[in-house]
Amino acid sequence: MQRRALxxxxxxxxASLAAIAVYSALAGGRALVIAAAAAGLALWMGDxxxxxxx
Numbered sequence: 001m002q003r004r005a006l007x008x009x010x011x012x013x014x015a016s017l018a019a020i021a022v023y024s025a026l027a028g029g030r031a032l033v034i035a036a037a038a039a040g041l042a043l044w045m046g047d048x049x050x051x052x053x054x
Contacts, residue, residue: 003054010049017042 017038024035 003052007049007052007054010045010052014042014045014049017045 021035021038021042024031024038
């Protein structure tokens with residue numbers, strides 16, 4: 001049960017970071033650096049969520 005909760009937590013964090021990446025990319029300019037960093041972290045959290053799922 002704890003692994004499923006951990007996976008859901010990682011999934012929520014990944015979705016939040018993905019949203020930040022999209023909004024930053026739409027803003028353009030210097031925000032593209034934030035978009036790239038947020039997208040990388042979102043992928044990492046998504047992978048952790050996949051690995052934590054039972």
